[in-house]
Amino acid sequence: MEYFVVMVPALPLFTAIITYLFSARLNQYVAQISVASMLLTLVAATALLYFALSGTPSADVSFGTSWGILIFDPLSSLMSVVIAGISLIVHVYSIRYMADEEGYERFFVLLGLMTASLLLMVAAGDLLTLLTSWHLIGILLYLLLVQNTADAPTQRYAMWTMITYRLGDLPLVLAAAVLFDAYGTWSLSELFAAIKQSPDVQTFGGFAAIEVAGILIAYSAFARSAQFLLHNWLPYTMSGPTPVSALMHAGIVNAGGFLVNRFAPLYMQTHDVLHLLFIVGLFTAIIGSVLMLSQNDIKKALGYSTMGQMGFMIMECGVGAFSLAVFHLIAHGLFKGTMFLGAGGVIGKARGSDGVPKHELYTFVVERQVAYRRQPWLLMAAITLAIPLLILVAAHWLVAQDYFQKQGAIVLLFFGWVTGAQLIFASYKMQTTNPWRLFTMIIASFAIVVLGYAMISHAFDLFLYPDPEARNLLYEAAGVDLIWFDLFVVVVTAFIVLGWLMVYYAGKSSLGSQIKNRIWVSFYALISREFYVMEFYSWVARKLFKLAHKMNTMLRWV
Amino acid sequence: MNQMWWFSVVFLPLFPFSAVFVLLIKMLPNAWLRGIAFLLWPLAGVWLLEATQANLPDWVLYWALGTSLLYAFRALVIRELNLWLSYIAVSAWSILWVVLSGSDLTNLMLFALGFTLPMALMALLGGELKQRFTAAYGGLYGGIAQSHPRLSAMLVFTLLAVIATPLFPGFFTMMSSIMAQMLNSPVIAIGLLLIWLLWSWSGILLLQGLVMGPEDALSGLTDDLAVWRVGTYALLLIGMGIFGLSFAVVF
Incomplete structure (x- = not known):
């Protein structure tokens, strides 16, 4: 088992180094070698997942140092399979997609390094390895995004x-420092055991170390x-190669949920x-979804969709449904990767x-033609509210x-419930x-969706957090x-009902x-400018550059 | 003897004494001399500190942090490679004063080397740029990623080492500094993070000006780095990576 734990991140790393060193001789074979290596990595990761599923206890693989520890547990084994799988698909897709691009060999080397870093991140068993x-990942993502070195917007985004x-x-460096300072160990296993033992250890200012580190x-x-206010990079990085977008949306932005x-x-x-x-997650989910709806560019819409999904994933963590967030990030990774490719x-x-076939759905959604004859309002309202609730509860x-x-x-x-009701409500006028x-x-x-979701998420719960006490905590x-x-429930309900009423009365003169x-036009203007967040950041950057220039002039550039 | 540490403020430069080093780099006529200056200057500072064995007053820490922040911030708008490098050097070497408060002098020499080795290499690469394009100025020509891929690759990796990304030694030096200050003064630790961020920002801006962009102006040039030189630079970088990893043992 230890052999597989080391092999999973080491294989793509080793392949990247070898293919870089011999890229001049290997030429197009770099891609084939990388794909073969990824396939082996996936096999090794699957073996690890098998070990985890068959009840092999969690363990650390250490090289006798305080860093470089690799962890084997359900989370790392599951995430390794997901990353290796998505990376393999991206590798295969890139063979032909990138064939005419400059820096073909470089691209595969970077892709291999990125996969190795992602696999190392999920298997990191100490704070130093995790930090590294x-x-x-941030640096390699930057290098992958600037694959087209001649394009100015690509560089800018x-x-x-990179800056975000x-x-x-x-x-995360500060968090590691706080935790090491409070508990005196880099090892995550030892750290978590120490936290369980004494969760109230204080750090600077008398704050609890875990609260500070947690924030x-x-x-x-x-x-x-890409949570709100730190999200701007995501929808704008579409000018990078499509396989990079796929990997980014399927395997890199999800890292927040993993962390x-x-x-x-x-x-x-x-x-x-x-x-x-x-x-933060709730706010991001709403803003991301609203911004997605206002886009007319498919890739940008996908970018904002990812933002909304990431918001929901973080929100799931915020309500304590940690395993559900992992299920969400995997499901999202798979469908978003497919959409990008x-x-x-x-x-x-x-x-x-x-x-698009011009049938009923098209005339309803695109041409906005509503039904001439509607069903009884009260009956439909009852169905709208009661049935989703019944299904969910059951x-x-x-x-x-x-x-x-x-x-x-x-x-x-x-x-x-709201989603289900919304679905029925939306089709009421079709x-x-x-x-x-x-x-x-x-x-x-x-x-079917709800039952499947409930069962799978429950299975994830049992696999990732088998201890019921941990789940309850x-x-x-x-x-x-x-x-x-x-x-909270009342406020959110009020907002949703208000939204429904607005939709119901939309188009009726009053x-x-x-x-x-x-108000609607002003709101739309605000959305179309993406809440002026980017303008604000650009303004701050311009001011800083101006100040730096002024200081340099004052100090005569020495 | 204890007050002799004051001489170190020139070699581990603190503002306004930092101007001496920046002027020196401006005046030195070739890349090799600049490389040697980048290598030896801070080591002289550390040696002086070792010789004096002084107990530093607390305010030196804030002076050093201020200097580091000032030069990191000023580097944001610098597009000339050597000047940028000298600003980053001043910013990085000031941090050694911060490290000093949480580390012994043996480690300080290691940390100083960790910062200076990539800078010396970058100075040499600056010379390569000057030799080919008469200036190492971001935004002046650009697009060398396509016309000079080997030189560009070396520039990218060396710059990443200069701005203290993993696995290069600067990364662990920054980690060590933050660790040393976390409990004593979180404000200093946060200041160090801000400095680190500014290095990254200015470094990427410089890189984009030098390496990225359309190659129109440079089409036809075929004087990329010779393979043996790339090999030498790459070996040095790998050596720095291994050196960086050895730093992790300090933890």
Whole structure:
């Protein structure tokens, strides 16, 4: 088993070094060698996952130093398979896609190094190794993004990515320093055992070390996972090669969710940090989704979609559903990677014909033609609200009866309910020859999705956090006072109902329609400028450059 | 004897004495001399400190941090490679005063070398640029990634070493400094992180000006680095990487 643990990150690293050294002689064979190496890596990672699934206990693989420790546990084995799998697909896709590009060999070398760094990150068993791999990923991503060295926008957006990643890297250094200072070890296993033993160790200013470190780690995760205010790089890095976009959206931005999960034993003992994750994640999910809807560029829309999904993933951590976040990041990685790799083909085909069959869904969604005859309002409202709730409750009750004791689970159920209700609500006005057949199909699909989601996420829960006490501790750490919880539910419900009412009355003339239009246009302007966040950052950067120039002139450039 | 540490403020430069080193780099006529200066200057400072065995007053720490921050910030708008390098050198070497408060002098010499080795190599690469394009100025020509891929690769990796990315020694020096200050003064630790961020920012800006961009202006030039020179530079970089990893043992 130890052999496989070392082999997984070492194989792509070794291949990258060899192919770099002999790239002049190997030429196009660099790609074939890289793919073969990735295939072997995937086999080794799958073997590790098999060990984990068959109950092999977690272990550290150490080389006798305080750094360079590799960890074998369910999380690292699962993530290794995901990364190796996605990387293999990206490698295979790149063989032909990058064939006519400059720096073909360099691209594969960097791809190999990136995969090795990602695999090292998920297997890092000490803070130093984790930090090193975390930093390396940012640098390698920059080098991959600037593959086209002649394109100015590519350079600019790659730099944004690099700076944002650096902004996220550095708090992790502070977190490591705080934790080492408080507990005197680099080893993650020893650290988590020490935290469990004495969670109240204080750091500077009399603050609890785990609370401070928890916030700093969360901040690093926010930068890596493009949370609001640290998100601008994500939708703009589309000018990089498509395989890099696929790898980035499928395997790199997800690292925030992984990091939070890696430090789950720390977050179990915190009191308020998870609330921060919930708020930031929720806000990002909403903003990302709103921005996605306003894009007319498929890749940029995908970028904002990733932002929304990452927000949801962080929010899941914020409610204590850590394993669900891992399931989410894997599912998202797979579907988003597929979408990116397919985006070029779709754009190419759409140039000839949009290929959308003009049936009921098209006339409803694109042409916005609503049904002439509608179903009874009260009946539809009852179906809209009751059926998703019934399905959700039944599905979750089937997998775990104590599920409803946890606040975080209720929040997720609530979001699931709203989504289901939204789905039925949206189809209420759709033109169709047989509306009841349509609703039955929608409800059946929804039930299958919910049941599948509940069962898989429960299986993830049992695999990643087999100790029920640990699972409960995570939900407890995410809990809030009942008053605040109720207030939150009421506020969110009010917003959703308001949104539904706005949609229902949209297009109907009323006395306030002019004012409404003006507000709507202003809101749209705000979204189309992406909340002026980038303008603000550019303004700050210009001011800083001006100040630096002024200082240099004053000091006569010495 | 204890007050002799004051001489070190020139060699581990603190503002305004830092101007001496920047002027020296401006005046030195060739890359080899600049490389030697980058290598030896801070070592002289460390040697002086070793000789005096002085107990430094606390305010020196803030003076050093201020100097480092000032030069890191000023480097943001510098596009001339040697000047940029001298600013980053001043910024990095000032941090050695911060390291000093949490480390013994043996480690300090190692850390000084960790910072200076990539800088000396970068100075040599600056000479390669000057030799080919008469100036090592970002934004003046650009696009050498396509016309001179080997030289560009060496520039990229060396610059990454200068701005203290892993696995180069600067990374571990910065880690060590932050570790040393975390509990005593979180403000200094945060200041160090800010300096680190500024290095990255200015480094990437310089790199984009030098290496990236369309190659139109340079088309037809075929004087890329010879393979044996690339091999030598690469070996030095690998050596620095191994040296950097050996730093991790300090932890």
